Amino acid sequence: MWRIWTVFSFISIVFLLITFRLFYWQIIRGEHLRLEAVFQYVQQFSLPAARGNILSSDGEPIVMNQIAHLVYAEPAKVTDKKKFATEVGSLLSLDEKELFTNLSDRNRAWIPLAHKVSKDMTEKLTSLGVSGLGFEKEPKRYYPEASMAAHLLGFVGFDQNSQDKGYFGIEGYYDRELRGKDGNLQLEKDAAGSPILIADWARVEPENGRTLVLWVDRTIQRLSEERLKEGVRTYGAREGSVVVMDPKTGAILAMASVPSYDPSDYPAYDKERYSNPVVGSSYEPGSTFKTLVMAGAIEENLITPLTTVDEHGPVKVGEYSIRTWNNEYHGTITIAQVLERSSNVGMVHISGILGKEKLLRYISNFGFGIPTNVDLEDESSPPIRDSKTWADIDLATASFGQGIAVTPIQMVRAVAAIANGGTLMEPHVVKEIRDTNGKTFPIKPKVAKSVISPRTANVMTEMMVAAVDNGEAKWAKPKGYRIAGKTGTAQIPVAGHYDADKTIASFVGFGPADNPRFIMLVTLKEPTSSPWGSETAAPLFFAIARDIFHYYGIAPQ
Amino acid sequence: MYKHIQQSIESGIYIMAITLVIGQLIVTNNLASTAHNMREFDATISKVSEENDQIAQQIASASALQTISEKAQVLGFRLSKTSDFISLGQNEVALLVPLQFESSDIAGGAGQPR
Numbered sequence: 001m002w003r004i005w006t007v008f009s010f011i012s013i014v015f016l017l018i019t020f021r022l023f024y025w026q027i028i029r030g031e032h033l034r035l036e037a038v039f040q041y042v043q044q045f046s047l048p049a050a051r052g053n054i055l056s057s058d059g060e061p062i063v064m065n066q067i068a069h070l071v072y073a074e075p076a077k078v079t080d081k082k083k084f085a086t087e088v089g090s091l092l093s094l095d096e097k098e099l100f101t102n103l104s105d106r107n108r109a110w111i112p113l114a115h116k117v118s119k120d121m122t123e124k125l126t127s128l129g130v131s132g133l134g135f136e137k138e139p140k141r142y143y144p145e146a147s148m149a150a151h152l153l154g155f156v157g158f159d160q161n162s163q164d165k166g167y168f169g170i171e172g173y174y175d176r177e178l179r180g181k182d183g184n185l186q187l188e189k190d191a192a193g194s195p196i197l198i199a200d201w202a203r204v205e206p207e208n209g210r211t212l213v214l215w216v217d218r219t220i221q222r223l224s225e226e227r228l229k230e231g232v233r234t235y236g237a238r239e240g241s242v243v244v245m246d247p248k249t250g251a252i253l254a255m256a257s258v259p260s261y262d263p264s265d266y267p268a269y270d271k272e273r274y275s276n277p278v279v280g281s282s283y284e285p286g287s288t289f290k291t292l293v294m295a296g297a298i299e300e301n302l303i304t305p306l307t308t309v310d311e312h313g314p315v316k317v318g319e320y321s322i323r324t325w326n327n328e329y330h331g332t333i334t335i336a337q338v339l340e341r342s343s344n345v346g347m348v349h350i351s352g353i354l355g356k357e358k359l360l361r362y363i364s365n366f367g368f369g370i371p372t373n374v375d376l377e378d379e380s381s382p383p384i385r386d387s388k389t390w391a392d393i394d395l396a397t398a399s400f401g402q403g404i405a406v407t408p409i410q411m412v413r414a415v416a417a418i419a420n421g422g423t424l425m426e427p428h429v430v431k432e433i434r435d436t437n438g439k440t441f442p443i444k445p446k447v448a449k450s451v452i453s454p455r456t457a458n459v460m461t462e463m464m465v466a467a468v469d470n471g472e473a474k475w476a477k478p479k480g481y482r483i484a485g486k487t488g489t490a491q492i493p494v495a496g497h498y499d500a501d502k503t504i505a506s507f508v509g510f511g512p513a514d515n516p517r518f519i520m521l522v523t524l525k526e527p528t529s530s531p532w533g534s535e536t537a538a539p540l541f542f543a544i545a546r547d548i549f550h551y552y553g554i555a556p557q
Numbered sequence: 558m559y560k561h562i563q564q565s566i567e568s569g570i571y572i573m574a575i576t577l578v579i580g581q582l583i584v585t586n587n588l589a590s591t592a593h594n595m596r597e598f599d600a601t602i603s604k605v606s607e608e609n610d611q612i613a614q615q616i617a618s619a620s621a622l623q624t625i626s627e628k629a630q631v632l633g634f635r636l637s638k639t640s641d642f643i644s645l646g647q648n649e650v651a652l653l654v655p656l657q658f659e660s661s662d663i664a665g666g667a668g669q670p671r
Binding site: 060144145190 | 592611617623640
């Protein structure tokens with residue numbers, strides 16, 4: 001009997017052991033084994049979406065994709081790790097010791113070595129003939145016009161997951177439109193790695209990024225950049241910017257800043273250069289602001305171009321004394337002459353007539369204190385102080401553009417309202433968006449609000465034409481053209497006071513005055529040849545304006 | 558008679574089954590070799606699209622203002638200091654010639670501004 005029990009017990013134990021083992025493999029390790037099997041017979045490919053192109057207004061690409069590769073190593077397939085580390089490491093400028101250590105790590109099946117490697121380099125790497133080296137398509141941005149419009153365009157870098165991401169400018173603002181959506185392909189393979197067509201497979205097509213067509217005219221952009229570089233050099237300025245806009249639509253025709261950077265090699269530049277000064281940095285506009293204060297006073301019927309004001313000497317505001325820019329005084333002068341001679345004293349009188357409440361209302365109506373909604377990522381807007389904190393001296397200095405901060409895009413848009421019959425437009429860079437099916441989504445010009453009447457706009461235009469024809473910068477004006485404009489020279493606030501030597505010189509204007517095709521703002525920071533806008537920013541403005549007239553084929557009258 | 562018919566049907570089924578098995582083998586074999594072809598097609602598509610991208614890049618590079626400007630300078634074009642405008646008929650049509658040849662750059666030419 002005991003023998004039967006012994007055999008029975010033995011069989012039971014073996015049975016239990018087999019049961020436990022089966023339980024282990026099928027239940028506990030089942031999912032893991034299933035996945036391992038899937039990896040053996042299923043191939044998965046990522047189908048990367050191509051990032052959308054960016055075209056200028058004439059349809060030519062200014063940003064597109066070029067062939068590049070992700071270079072990686074598969075340690076298990078590397079036969080000679082030392083040779084691999086030395087030869088591949090030296091070509092890709094990698095630390096050879098670190099690469100060798102990584103290749104020797106048994107836990108690593110795949111090591112990314114370098115991103116967005118050029119085709120020439122991949123050919124050199126292939127010619128090494130080392131095993132375990134692989135390449136995967138990873139297109140990178142190509143700029144046919146080199147660093148043109150770098151601040152406007154932005155650049156493409158990586159996010160936390162090493163995926164492409166647009167930063168700054170158009171690339172940042174329209175990142176979701178441009179990046180598209182990756183697809184994938186999953187299929188079963190045979191021992192040779194060929195797909196088994198009778199097996200199950202799934203394919204999700206990639207959705208390529210959309211193409212953006214800009215309002216930017218690459219000819220105007222290029223000539224603006226060339227002239228700006230030349231101007232910054234000639235006048236010894238630290239920085240400079242130019243923005244050209246169509247006043248009737250708000251379309252940005254050109255936007256340039258110096259110093260700039262190369263978006264294809266952005267890591268080589270100081271990060272402070274990435275931000276676009278035209279939309280992201282503020283300055284005190286100086287006398288260019290007089291046009292807006294004056295427009296408000298005319299709109300309120302408080303003054304006319306023939307109204308006279310007293311300019312016999314400096315004007316006292318509380319404990320402060322406000323002088324003219326050259327300390328010259330002309331007695332009784334008309335409002336038109338206040339603008340021509342850029343009289344600070346005259347403007348203090350006008351601001352007194354207009355009053356605090358109305359002045360602040362016009363500042364707000366002309367779009368200051370809030371972003372312009374331009375379609376660029378890095379826009380900022382300096383706040384306008386609460387009306388309760390405005391003292392008489394603040395009111396007086398604001399009338400000639402000191403003590404108030406604006407961005408260049410806000411300033412050009414505000415003056416564009418005068419060129420556009422009193423209507424304030426929303427500035428826009430992108431004209432239309434095209435999807436991969438060829439469908440086009442136009443972005444229509446957007447009216448922000450009506451700020452002044454067409455009558456006031458006409459009066460202001462004529463006064464600005466006279467300011468150009470009779471002002472300090474008349475020597476630089478292209479002959480035969482009617483250009484409306486105003487110079488500006490603002491001191492730079494430093495630690496609670498104004499720097500005596502440093503200025504921001506600017507000029508804002510539009511032409512032809514009777515049917516404006518463009519409005520432009522030129523700013524030069526800390527010019528050393530002369531601090532005055534009339535001797536630096538104005539000649540630069542007129543040089544670019546002359547080029548634009550020629551480009552548009554507008555003859556002098 | 559009935560048994561004879563039954564035997565014929567059975568034979569037919571066997572023949573049909575064998576034919577289908579052989580057919581299946583042939584089709585599977587074809588599909589296997591088609592898979593190989595498909596891999597080649599994919600490689601060709603990838604190569605052609607890569608070439609297309611390269612050509613698009615070359616065209617963009619060649620038509621860039623930077624390139625055109627450099628080539629124009631090599632050919633002897635210089636930026637004109639003045640511009641010429643003409644009126645056609647009653648309409649004020651302005652034609653612009655912003656670039657001109659320098660006389661020394663035109664072999665045997667009259668040196669007239671164009």
